[in-house]
Amino acid sequence: MKTTLLHIALLLLTSVSALAQMQAFALQNVRLTGGPFKNAQDVDQRYIMALNPDKLLAPYLIDAGLPVKAPRYGNWESSGLDGHIGGHYLSALAMLYASTGDAELKKRLDYMVDQLAQCQAKNGNGYVGGIPQGKVFWERIHKGDIDGSSFGLNNTWVPLYNIHKLFAGLRDAYEYAGNKQAKQVLIGLGDWFVELIKPLSDEQIQQVLRTEHGGINETFADLYILTKDQKYLETAQRISHRAILEPLMAKQDKLTGLHANTQIPKVIGFEKIATLTGKNDWSEAAQYFWQNVSQTRSVAFGGNSVREHFNPTTDFSQVLRSNQGPETCNSFNMLRLSKALFLDKNDVSYVDFYERTLYNHILSSQHPSTGGFVYFTPIRPNHYRVYSQPETSMWCCVGSGIENHTKYGELIYSHSANDLFVNLFIPSMVNWTDKSVKLTQRTDFPYQNGSDLVIETTKPQEFSLNIRYPKWAENLVVLVNGKEQPVDVKPASYVAVRRKWQSGDKVTVRFNTSTRLEYLPDGSNWAAFINGPIVLAAKTSTADLKGLFADDSRMGHETKGKLYPITNAYALVGDPATYLGQIKPTSKLRFSLDSLTLQPFYEVHDARYQMYFQTFTQAAYDEQRARLKQQEAEALALEALTIDKVNCGEQQPEVDHQYKGEKSDSGYDDEQFWRRTRSSISYQLQNKNRAGKYIDIRALDTIRPETVRFLINEKPAQILSADGKTIRLNVDDTEAITIKIIATTGTNTPRFHQIRLITN
Structure with a gap:
C-alpha cells in the first residue's frame, strides 16, 4: 500500500494496491434502504413465504418412513430431484433472516431444521435426504456398485448435487441464523457420508464424481472450519474432481462442451480448500477458471453457456441462435466464486465482474412484481424469458433464485482489520461493530452518477475509507464535507480517504459514464x-x-x-x-x-x-x-416440423426426456454432443396432439442397422430409411413415445447426436 504519514487532520487519498486481508461483513450488519435491489429482496420474501415448508419437507419424511404433513411439490420435486429445493430453502430463509431480522423467517427455518432432525433420528445412521429410494441407492454406492454419467448415477438424477443442497442449507442455517440444531444435523450427515465412501478407492470416488455433484467438496471444507476435525478436510480433498482440477492447474482450457454449472461449484471448493491448506496451485487453478469463464465465455450481462454447456470461445453463434441462453444458476455460482477470490486476493477486478453480473443477470432474473425466476436468458434477438410460479416450478434456478435476492448486502462493503471499503453503489447502511462505526450510503445509482456517504461514530477515530474507482467510470470526484480532494489514481482501484472521522462527516462521490x-x-x-x-x-x-x-x-x-x-x-x-x-x-x-x-x-x-x-x-x-x-429459413422450417427433440449427451435435454441407460457414455466432438452405449439407452418423447409421424435419428458415425436395434414403446421399430448417419423410424399413434436403442453386438453403438420427432 502506498503510505504517507501526515498529521491526523490531513486527508490522504491513495491507490490501494496491496491491502490487508479483506473480510466480508456479516449480512446482519448490512441493510438495504431502497432502490431496485431492495425491491427485489422484498419481492423475493413474498415468493419465499408463498412456498409451503411441509411440501418441501415431504421427500425427506417419505424417505425416512415418517408421515407427511402435506404432499410433496410436483415438477422436479417429484420426478427424481426430490428434496433439492428444501436445501435451497434453508439457505434462503437463513440469509434473508440475517438480511432483514424478520422473525417469521427464523420461525420457518427452525421448524424445517427440527423436522429434518427427526428424519435423521428415524434413519438412525446420520443420513437425511429426499432422494427417491435413497437408502437403496446409497447402499449400492457404499458397496462400490457404480454406473455413472454426467447427470445420472446408477440411473438416479444427480444425487450428490441434490444432497449438496442440504449440506449447504444446514451450514447456512447455522452460520447465518445461528441454529445450533442445524450444526448437529450437518455434522451427523457429514459423518454418515465419510463412512459411506470409506470403502471406496480413489478411482471409484472419481468415477462417482463424473456425475454432477454441486460443491460438495466445499461443504466438507466448511465442516472442517466449523469443527477443526481433519477428517472433513481430507474428505473435501478426496471428493474434488481431478478430471477438472488437473487441466486447470496446468492452465489448459478443456471446458468447451462441458455442462457449465456442474463445474463452477467444484472450483469454488478448490479455492476454499486452497485457503485452508496452502495449496497455491489449487487457488491458481480457480483463478485460471474464473479468468477463462468471465473474460472469454461470458456475454455482456455476465452469464455464460448455451443449452447449459460451455460453447467454444471462438464461436458464440449457438448462443445467439438458441432459445436456451445463459443459465441463472451459472451466474449464481460465478458470483460466489468472484466473492471468494476477491476476499482472498484483494483484486478489485473480481468486483467489476461481480457488479456487472449482479445488475444485469441476477437482478433481471426475477420478475419485479410476481417474483418469478428465470432459468434461461436468451440473447437471441426478439426472444423472451419464462418466469417460475411458486406452486408449479421447482427447477434448479428456482432454488438458486430464492437465494440470489436474499444476500445483496454481502459485498456492498468489506473491511480489513482497520479500514473500510465501499465496493458497490447501492442504497444501504453498514454497521462496523468492531469500530462502533455506521456508514449510510444514499444513492440513486445507476440513474444518478454518484453517492453520498455519511459517517456515524461513537468517538472520533482514524481509519481509511476506501472508495472503489470503477473500471467503467470516466472520472471520479471526491468531496469531504463539501471540499473537493485531488484524486490521482486510475480506474479499477480504490481511492483511500484517511482522516480522523467524526459523526456527521459526509463524503460525496461523483463520476461520469458514457x-x-x-x-x-x-x-x-x-x-x-x-x-x-x-x-x-x-x-x-x-x-x-x-x-x-x-x-x-x-x-x-x-x-x-x-x-x-x-x-x-x-x-x-x-x-x-x-x-x-x-x-x-x-x-x-x-x-x-x-x-x-x-x-x-x-x-x-x-x-x-x-x-x-x-x-x-x-x-x-x-x-x-x-x-x-x-x-x-431452412432452420426455422425444420423447427416448424418438429414436435419434440432431444439432443443426446446434453444434460438437461436428456433429463427432460427421462433418459435411462446402461454401459453408456457421452461426449463432445467437433462442437457436437453425443451419447453411445454398449447395452441400451432410452428417451421419452412427447407427441403432442399425436402430430408426430416419424422419428429421425442422427449420429456422428455411420449407423449400421444390423448392429443396433430400435424399439418404440417396447416394440421393434419400423425403419423407413437409413442413409449413412441418419435413420428414419415410423411412429406409433400415441402421445408418449419411448424410443430405446440397443447395442446388439456388445460393442459401442455409433455416437448418437439428436433424436427428432417430426410431422413429415
Missing part, C-alpha cells in the same frame, strides 16, 4: 450497448409469449413461443464510427434508436427484447443478409 459498444468475445460483429456497468436492451414485441409464466410441465422453464428470424432483427449499418451516434438520450438511462427505446435490461420484462445488435458496413450487410436469410 455508452459504449461491447462485442462478443468471439470477435464476431455482434455488440451490446452498455452504459457504465449497465447493459441496455430494447423491448421489441409482446406477441406470442407462450408459456411466459411456467406451468408444472417437465420442460416448463423453456420458452414455447415462435423463434423470429434473426435476419429481421435491428442491425447497425454503416461506418463503425457512426454506430454510437445513432442512439439519442431521452431521459435517465433511456435512449432512442430509431423506433426502439434502449433501457436497462433489468427493467425489461414480459416482452421480447433485443440486447445484441449486428454491426455491418453497407456492403457486408447486403451480402450477409442474403446468405443468413436462406440458412435461417
Whole structure:
C-alpha cells in the first residue's frame, strides 16, 4: 500500500494496491434502504413465504418412513430431484433472516431444521435426504456398485448435487441464523457420508464424481472450519474432481462442451480448500477458471453457456441462435466464486465482474412484481424469458433464485482489520461493530452518477475509507464535507480517504459514464450497448409469449413461443464510427434508436427484447443478409416440423426426456454432443396432439442397422430409411413415445447426436 504519514487532520487519498486481508461483513450488519435491489429482496420474501415448508419437507419424511404433513411439490420435486429445493430453502430463509431480522423467517427455518432432525433420528445412521429410494441407492454406492454419467448415477438424477443442497442449507442455517440444531444435523450427515465412501478407492470416488455433484467438496471444507476435525478436510480433498482440477492447474482450457454449472461449484471448493491448506496451485487453478469463464465465455450481462454447456470461445453463434441462453444458476455460482477470490486476493477486478453480473443477470432474473425466476436468458434477438410460479416450478434456478435476492448486502462493503471499503453503489447502511462505526450510503445509482456517504461514530477515530474507482467510470470526484480532494489514481482501484472521522462527516462521490459498444468475445460483429456497468436492451414485441409464466410441465422453464428470424432483427449499418451516434438520450438511462427505446435490461420484462445488435458496413450487410436469410429459413422450417427433440449427451435435454441407460457414455466432438452405449439407452418423447409421424435419428458415425436395434414403446421399430448417419423410424399413434436403442453386438453403438420427432 502506498503510505504517507501526515498529521491526523490531513486527508490522504491513495491507490490501494496491496491491502490487508479483506473480510466480508456479516449480512446482519448490512441493510438495504431502497432502490431496485431492495425491491427485489422484498419481492423475493413474498415468493419465499408463498412456498409451503411441509411440501418441501415431504421427500425427506417419505424417505425416512415418517408421515407427511402435506404432499410433496410436483415438477422436479417429484420426478427424481426430490428434496433439492428444501436445501435451497434453508439457505434462503437463513440469509434473508440475517438480511432483514424478520422473525417469521427464523420461525420457518427452525421448524424445517427440527423436522429434518427427526428424519435423521428415524434413519438412525446420520443420513437425511429426499432422494427417491435413497437408502437403496446409497447402499449400492457404499458397496462400490457404480454406473455413472454426467447427470445420472446408477440411473438416479444427480444425487450428490441434490444432497449438496442440504449440506449447504444446514451450514447456512447455522452460520447465518445461528441454529445450533442445524450444526448437529450437518455434522451427523457429514459423518454418515465419510463412512459411506470409506470403502471406496480413489478411482471409484472419481468415477462417482463424473456425475454432477454441486460443491460438495466445499461443504466438507466448511465442516472442517466449523469443527477443526481433519477428517472433513481430507474428505473435501478426496471428493474434488481431478478430471477438472488437473487441466486447470496446468492452465489448459478443456471446458468447451462441458455442462457449465456442474463445474463452477467444484472450483469454488478448490479455492476454499486452497485457503485452508496452502495449496497455491489449487487457488491458481480457480483463478485460471474464473479468468477463462468471465473474460472469454461470458456475454455482456455476465452469464455464460448455451443449452447449459460451455460453447467454444471462438464461436458464440449457438448462443445467439438458441432459445436456451445463459443459465441463472451459472451466474449464481460465478458470483460466489468472484466473492471468494476477491476476499482472498484483494483484486478489485473480481468486483467489476461481480457488479456487472449482479445488475444485469441476477437482478433481471426475477420478475419485479410476481417474483418469478428465470432459468434461461436468451440473447437471441426478439426472444423472451419464462418466469417460475411458486406452486408449479421447482427447477434448479428456482432454488438458486430464492437465494440470489436474499444476500445483496454481502459485498456492498468489506473491511480489513482497520479500514473500510465501499465496493458497490447501492442504497444501504453498514454497521462496523468492531469500530462502533455506521456508514449510510444514499444513492440513486445507476440513474444518478454518484453517492453520498455519511459517517456515524461513537468517538472520533482514524481509519481509511476506501472508495472503489470503477473500471467503467470516466472520472471520479471526491468531496469531504463539501471540499473537493485531488484524486490521482486510475480506474479499477480504490481511492483511500484517511482522516480522523467524526459523526456527521459526509463524503460525496461523483463520476461520469458514457455508452459504449461491447462485442462478443468471439470477435464476431455482434455488440451490446452498455452504459457504465449497465447493459441496455430494447423491448421489441409482446406477441406470442407462450408459456411466459411456467406451468408444472417437465420442460416448463423453456420458452414455447415462435423463434423470429434473426435476419429481421435491428442491425447497425454503416461506418463503425457512426454506430454510437445513432442512439439519442431521452431521459435517465433511456435512449432512442430509431423506433426502439434502449433501457436497462433489468427493467425489461414480459416482452421480447433485443440486447445484441449486428454491426455491418453497407456492403457486408447486403451480402450477409442474403446468405443468413436462406440458412435461417431452412432452420426455422425444420423447427416448424418438429414436435419434440432431444439432443443426446446434453444434460438437461436428456433429463427432460427421462433418459435411462446402461454401459453408456457421452461426449463432445467437433462442437457436437453425443451419447453411445454398449447395452441400451432410452428417451421419452412427447407427441403432442399425436402430430408426430416419424422419428429421425442422427449420429456422428455411420449407423449400421444390423448392429443396433430400435424399439418404440417396447416394440421393434419400423425403419423407413437409413442413409449413412441418419435413420428414419415410423411412429406409433400415441402421445408418449419411448424410443430405446440397443447395442446388439456388445460393442459401442455409433455416437448418437439428436433424436427428432417430426410431422413429415
